[in-house]
Amino acid sequence: MDSLYGIFLYAIYLLTMGGIYAVLVMGLNIQWGFTGLFNAGIAGFFAVGAYTSAIISTASSGRHLGGLSLPLWASLPGAMIASALIAWAVAWICIRLRSDYLAIATLGIAEILRLVLKNEDWATNGARGISRIPKPFEDLPEPWNQIAMLLLVLAILLVLYLLLERARRAPWGRVMTAIRENEAAARAAGKNVEGFRIEAFVLGGALMGLGGALMAHHVKFIDPNMAEPLSTTFIVWVMLIIGGSGNNKGALFGAFLVWTLWSTSEIVTTRLPAEWELKSAYLRFFLVGLALQIILQRYPAGILKEHRPIGK
Amino acid sequence: MDTGRNHSWAPASVSQADAERAPPILEVHDLTCRFGGVVAVNRCSFSIERGRITGVIGPNGAGKTTIFRMVAGALAPSSGRILFEGEDITGVPTHEMFHRGIVRTFQIPHEFGRLTTLENLMTVPSGQPGENLWRVWASPGRIRNHEAGVREKAERTLEFLNLSGLRDELAMNLSGGQKKLLELGRAMMTEPRLALLDEPGAGVNPTLLASLAEMIRTLNRERNYTFVIIEHDMDLIASLCDRVIVLAEGAVLTEGTMDKVREDPRVIEAYLGGGDEADEAVESKASIGSASE
Numbered sequence: 089m090d091s092l093y094g095i096f097l098y099a100i101y102l103l104t105m106g107g108i109y110a111v112l113v114m115g116l117n118i119q120w121g122f123t124g125l126f127n128a129g130i131a132g133f134f135a136v137g138a139y140t141s142a143i144i145s146t147a148s149s150g151r152h153l154g155g156l157s158l159p160l161w162a163s164l165p166g167a168m169i170a171s172a173l174i175a176w177a178v179a180w181i182c183i184r185l186r187s188d189y190l191a192i193a194t195l196g197i198a199e200i201l202r203l204v205l206k207n208e209d210w211a212t213n214g215a216r217g218i219s220r221i222p223k224p225f226e227d228l229p230e231p232w233n234q235i236a237m238l239l240l241v242l243a244i245l246l247v248l249y250l251l252l253e254r255a256r257r258a259p260w261g262r263v264m265t266a267i268r269e270n271e272a273a274a275r276a277a278g279k280n281v282e283g284f285r286i287e288a289f290v291l292g293g294a295l296m297g298l299g300g301a302l303m304a305h306h307v308k309f310i311d312p313n314m315a316e317p318l319s320t321t322f323i324v325w326v327m328l329i330i331g332g333s334g335n336n337k338g339a340l341f342g343a344f345l346v347w348t349l350w351s352t353s354e355i356v357t358t359r360l361p362a363e364w365e366l367k368s369a370y371l372r373f374f375l376v377g378l379a380l381q382i383i384l385q386r387y388p389a390g391i392l393k394e395h396r397p398i399g400k
Numbered sequence: 401m402d403t404g405r406n407h408s409w410a411p412a413s414v415s416q417a418d419a420e421r422a423p424p425i426l427e428v429h430d431l432t433c434r435f436g437g438v439v440a441v442n443r444c445s446f447s448i449e450r451g452r453i454t455g456v457i458g459p460n461g462a463g464k465t466t467i468f469r470m471v472a473g474a475l476a477p478s479s480g481r482i483l484f485e486g487e488d489i490t491g492v493p494t495h496e497m498f499h500r501g502i503v504r505t506f507q508i509p510h511e512f513g514r515l516t517t518l519e520n521l522m523t524v525p526s527g528q529p530g531e532n533l534w535r536v537w538a539s540p541g542r543i544r545n546h547e548a549g550v551r552e553k554a555e556r557t558l559e560f561l562n563l564s565g566l567r568d569e570l571a572m573n574l575s576g577g578q579k580k581l582l583e584l585g586r587a588m589m590t591e592p593r594l595a596l597l598d599e600p601g602a603g604v605n606p607t608l609l610a611s612l613a614e615m616i617r618t619l620n621r622e623r624n625y626t627f628v629i630i631e632h633d634m635d636l637i638a639s640l641c642d643r644v645i646v647l648a649e650g651a652v653l654t655e656g657t658m659d660k661v662r663e664d665p666r667v668i669e670a671y672l673g674g675g676d677e678a679d680e681a682v683e684s685k686a687s688i689g690s691a692s693e
Contacts, residue, residue, distance in 0.1 A: 251537060258543060259522070259530030259550075266512045266523045273510035276472065277524045277586060278498030287533065396516050396570060 093231075100234045102351055103344070107241035108302045110343035112320075113327045114248055114336065115295030121334035121394070122261060123288040124268030126187040128317070129178075130296055130324050132198030135205055135315035136174050137167035137297025138304040142218040143211075145305070152213040160224050164301050171297020172290050174201075179289040183282055195317065202315035217311025221304050241302060245340070248295065253336050257398050264288055265334070318373065323350065326376055330383050332390030341392055349379055423486065425450040425594055425626050426471065431480035433466050433650075440466045442650035443480070448594070453620050453627045455637040455658075458647035459671050464630045465507060467647075468596050472504035473497035484594070499526055501593030505586070507602060507630075509579035513572030517563055520571050520582055521554035522547075524589035557585045562611065577608035584615060594626050595619075601633045609633075613640055634658075646670070 112134060119125040145163040148155030158166075182193045205212045212218065225236035255261055267274045267281055275281050304310045314320065323346065331342015353375050357368035364371075383391065424447035433441040441463040448454050456464050469475040471482055473494040482490045484500060492500070512520050528550065529535045530543040558564045561581045566574065571582060580600055587595045600616070601609050613636055619625045631637050637644060638658045645655040648670035654661060661667055 254540065255533060255536050258536040258540075259528045259547065260533050260536050262515065262519055262523050263531050265515055266520075269512040269514055270510045272474070273506070273512060273586075274523075275474070275494045276498065276504050276506075276510070278495045278526045278590070279523075280495050291533070394514065396514065396519070396568075 097231060097234060100231065100238050102348060104234070104238045104241050104306060105351065106344040106347040107238070107245050108299055108306060109324065109327060109347050110245055110340050111241075111248065111302060112296050112299035112324045113331065113339045113343040114245075114252060115292040115299065116324055116328050117292075117333065117336060117339040118252065118264075118288050118295070119292035121328065121339065122256065122264040122268065123285060124187060125183075125285060125289055125292075126191040127194045127289070127292065128191040128321060129194030129196075129198030129201075131315045131317050131320035132194070132201040133171045133175060133293045133296035134300040134303070134320050135198075135201060135310075135312070137171045137300030138310045138314060139205060139212060139218070139300075140170035140297070141167040141301030141304045142221045142310055145222050146218060146220060149213075151209075151216070152218055153211045160305065163305070164298060167297045167301035168294040169297075171300070172294040175290045175293025175296075176286065178293075179286040183285045183289060195321075198315065198317065198321070202312050205315060206312040212312070215312060217309060218304075219309045221308045221310065223305050223308050237306060241306075244298070244302070249336055249340065256336060261398075322373070323347075323376065326380050329390060330380060330387075332387075332392035332394065334394030335390070335392050338390050338392035338394075342390065345391075346376065346379070350376060422450045424448055425485060426628075427481075427483040428467070428471070429481045429483070431467065431470060431482065432478045433463070433470060433475065434478045440650055441470070441477070444647070444651050446645050446652050446655065448626065448628055449643070450626055451620070451624050452642045453616065453629065453640050455641035455644040456628060456630045456647060457632070457634070457637060457644055457661075458653070461649075462647040462670075463650040464647055465598055466650075468504060468598055468628075468630060471497075472502060472596055474504075498590070501590070502596065503587040503590055503592040503594075504596040505580075505583035505598055505600065507598045509576065509583055511571035511574070511579050511582055514570055516568050517571055517574065517582060518551070518554050518558065518567040521557055521585050521589050522550050524586050525550055525553070526590070553589065557588050560588070561585045561615065577604040577612075580604050581608070581612060581615075584612065588619065591623070592625065594628070597627060597629045597631075599630055599632065601631055601636045609636065616640060 112130065116127065116130060119127045141163040143152065143154035144156050144158050144166045145160070146154050147157050178194065178197055182190055185193055206215055208214070223237065224240055225233045227233070228236055263274070263279055263284055266277070267279065267284055271281055303314070327342040327346040328339055329342070330346055331340070332338020350372065353372045357371055360368055387393070426448040428447070429445050431441055431444045432439065444463065444467060456467070458464055466475065470477045473489070473492050473496065476491045480490070481488055484502060489497065489500065512523060515523065529539070529546050536543060555564070555567070558567055561584065563578060563581055563585070566578065571579065574582060584597070584600065597616070600612060604612060616627060617640065620627060629637070629641065641658065643655065644658050644661045646653045646661055646664075646667050653666055653670055654664050
């Protein structure tokens with residue numbers, strides 16, 4: 089009975105984390121899937137959201153900025169706004185870069201953000217991170233606190249999905265796809281390409297910040313390691329590519345599928361002999377990379393590929 | 401140079417007298433464009449008459465496409481002025497040129513590959529409320545109504561282009577000729593005042609080329625579109641254009657009717673080089689514009 093209850097709790101954890109990653113993947117889908125912007129700095133926007141949310145919602149502490157003790161309705165939008173502002177600043181400088189150069193620039197900016205978070209002790213408590221971040225519904229008895237958190241994440245995800253799906257089907261989504269497909273022709277058709285690209289980058293960045301905030305509230309602790317490119321940027325990219333870039337359903341599906349693969353692979357790697365313990369974390373990345381290769385052989389455009397015409 | 405095709409279309413219907421009375425729609429004064437040490441366009445001046453079809457010809461490297469790019473705002477000139485309907489538009493960016501009524505098609509088709517043929521056309525009209533994200537979320541009803549109008553116009557355009565059967569096909573799957581038609585269709589979606597067509601006939605089979613040329617003529621005659629066409633197919637130029645501007649080495653070599661231009665030995669020399677070759681070229685001048693005979 090205990091083991092069944094454990095599996096039940098694990099399933100809730102799996103879905104909650106998958107849902108949080110899905111928010112990030114939907115952000116990337118706006119940038120890359122819709123508009124063709126190669127953002128290799130997802131971890132940076134994610135971390136900005138997480139830290140902003142933590143600073144807004146934690147109790148007073150001499151170790152880091154904040155102490156505002158504001159509730160979730162303030163910390164989540166606050167995180168989105170902070171990430172959107174950073175994204176706007178990055179986009180304003182970099183948006184004219186070709187996709188490979190944009191990737192290099194965003195990767196570099198994310199690393200700068202990580203190092204700032206790690207070294208500015210007065211603001212972020214440095215490498216020690218920020219703990220005691222309030223978790224929504226934590227006063228409820230278990231498992232209801234976990235279930236309520238899952239429902240909150242799924243509700244946010246549903247709202248985002250409906251909004252973004254409406255945007256994708258509207259002329260807005262069509263222009264974004266046109267820019268992705270042929271920038272020169274979009275320009276020649278009178279579209280303000282830079283304006284639209286900035287809009288997509290900022291909106292995607294805001295969702296990545298929201299994902300970071302949800303993660304901070306869910307795990308109650310953050311440190312600069314969450315801005316490591318391998319642990320966030322790589323996984324989110326794999327989720328989108330496997331799920332189906334340009335398709336919101338694909339983004340959701342990819343997030344839950346790859347998170348399940350990633351999480352359950354830990355069950356296997358923790359059972360490896362002690363001498364493999366250190367290597368096990370890298371083995372998981374290898375497994376995810378391998379899954380990507382195998383799935384792309386069968387589904388080059390992702391499992392749920394972009395479908396046109398819309399509505400058919 | 402003779403493509404073996406003979407087009408029998410009559411010249412455009414706007415009379416010479418009408419065109420001469422109206423002020424030019426486009427004036428280019430001393431336009432120059434340098435790429436490092438290379439002068440691609442060298443103090444080039446000409447004007448384009450309203451409601452006419454004007455051809456721009458010249459050997460490769462003469463600066464034809466560079467001039468198009470500058471007029472369309474895709475490239476800033478090093479010096480010189482461009483006036484559109486009397487207003488200085490030098491250096492205005494492409495998307496603003498579009499809003500002023502100048503559209504450009506490309507030498508190599510620039511379709512939106514993973515949008516359908518219909519969506520390619522529906523993307524073009526400016527000022528669509530559905531391009532504003534907040535309106536998409538806040539007033540979907542208004543967007544639906546506007547979208548229905550855009551769709552209807554796109555479908556009419558596809559019908560005109562004989563592409564209705566391909567409305568739901570991804571543009572990347574169209575043939576080269578169909579992509580050229582799609583380029584023309586995208587230009588039509590805006591009711592442009594000046595359409596710059598860069599080699600519309602390149603890579604298009606003779607049957608489709610005949611249709612394309614007829615469509616250009618119809619748009620000129622019935623909707624009074626002003627066209628400027630870069631083309632290497634002299635048959636097409638001769639059959640479509642009222643006036644031809646010949647460029648060489650970035651400057652205007654001569655201009656006038658096709659008959660006048662093809663008599664000019666400088667044109668033949670520019671195309672085929674000087675010396676003995678030029679002498680031979682004079683003999684074979686029929687190869688330039690033979691179709692008009």
